[in-house]
Amino acid sequence: MNSVPGGQNGGEHLDWPVLLEAAEAAARATRGRGRVADYIPALATADPEAFGMAVATVDGELYGVGDWERPFSVQSVSKLFSLALAVAYGGDSLWRGVGREPSGNPFNSLVQLETEHGIPRNPFINAGALVVTDRLQTMTGDASGTVREFLRRESGNAGLDTDPVVAASEAEHGHRNAALAHFIASHGNLENPVETVLEHYYAHCALTTSCRDLVLAGSFLARYGVRADGTRLMSRSEAKRINAVLLTCGTYDAAGEFAFRVGLPGKSGVGGGILAILPGRAAVCAWGPRLDQAGNSVAAVTALDTLTTLSGCSVF
Numbered sequence: 001m002n003s004v005p006g007g008q009n010g011g012e013h014l015d016w017p018v019l020l021e022a023a024e025a026a027a028r029a030t031r032g033r034g035r036v037a038d039y040i041p042a043l044a045t046a047d048p049e050a051f052g053m054a055v056a057t058v059d060g061e062l063y064g065v066g067d068w069e070r071p072f073s074v075q076s077v078s079k080l081f082s083l084a085l086a087v088a089y090g091g092d093s094l095w096r097g098v099g100r101e102p103s104g105n106p107f108n109s110l111v112q113l114e115t116e117h118g119i120p121r122n123p124f125i126n127a128g129a130l131v132v133t134d135r136l137q138t139m140t141g142d143a144s145g146t147v148r149e150f151l152r153r154e155s156g157n158a159g160l161d162t163d164p165v166v167a168a169s170e171a172e173h174g175h176r177n178a179a180l181a182h183f184i185a186s187h188g189n190l191e192n193p194v195e196t197v198l199e200h201y202y203a204h205c206a207l208t209t210s211c212r213d214l215v216l217a218g219s220f221l222a223r224y225g226v227r228a229d230g231t232r233l234m235s236r237s238e239a240k241r242i243n244a245v246l247l248t249c250g251t252y253d254a255a256g257e258f259a260f261r262v263g264l265p266g267k268s269g270v271g272g273g274i275l276a277i278l279p280g281r282a283a284v285c286a287w288g289p290r291l292d293q294a295g296n297s298v299a300a301v302t303a304l305d306t307l308t309t310l311s312g313c314s315v316f
C-alpha cells in the first residue's frame, strides 16, 4: 500500500485513518484558541474541547476520528444544502436574485445590501441564504423540511432534526437576520413573507447533525452531482459551480485564507463544523466549537489544513 502522508499528487491511495489521526492531533493542539459562538445563546452550551472528523469517499468508504458521531448545530453548513437543492429544483433562475462573488464582509453584514439594491453578494452570507431559502420555499412549499429530508435520506439518520431550542434562540436574537430579510423584501427580492423565510432559515440552521451525517450528505459534490445511490441530483456543471462558490465564498471573509491553507471548497458554520469537498475523491467534515474572528472553527480549519498538506491533495 503506497499510503500517504507524503504523496504529492491526486491519484494514489490515501491512508485515511493515518491522515485523520494526524489531523486530529493538530486540531487538538489548538486547544484553548478561539471562542464558542454565543450571539445565539443556545449555541454557547457546546463543549469547547470537542473535536471530530469524518471522511466519506466516492467509493463508499467511511472513516472517522474523535467525536465524529457526536451531534452539533449545523448552522451555516446547511446553506450548502439549501443552495444545492434550490439549484437542483430551479436551475439557473436562482442567480437572478443572488450573486456569486466573495463579500469580503462578515456573514451577517448589512452594508453591501443597500448599495447592491437588495441582491446579496453570494448564497453563503446570511442575506444570500435568506434569498435561497425563499426560492426553495417557493419551489417546494417547505424549504427547511426539504433540507431536513435530504440530510436524513443521504445520511441514513432518520432521527436527524431541528433543535427547537436552538431555532427559538435564533429567532429571539435574530434582529440582524430580520433586518436583512426586510431590506431584501423592500427591494422586491423575496417571494414569500419575511416571517416564513426567517422561520425556514432558522429551522435549517438549527438542524442537529454530526460529521458522519454531513460527509454522507455532502458526498454528492465529490461525485460531481451524483448521490450515493447512483441517481443524479444535479448536472456535473451545476456541481462544479457549487464547488466554485464554496471555494470563493464558503468560509465568509476568510475564504481567501481558507483556500490558501486548505485548498478545498468548503462551508463553515458557527456551530463549529466545516464540510469540505475533495472533488472526485471524498467529502470531509471537521468539527470543533471554538471559532476564529471570521466565525470559522479553529480546530476544523487546522485539521483540514493538516489533511491536505500531508496528503498533497487539494483542488490545486
Ligand code: GLN
Pocket: 075, 076, 077, 107, 108, 126, 170, 177, 202, 205, 268, 269, 270, 271, 295
Ligand atoms: N444561523 C446563523 C445566523 O443566522 C448562521 C450563521 C453561521 O453559521 N455563520 O446567524
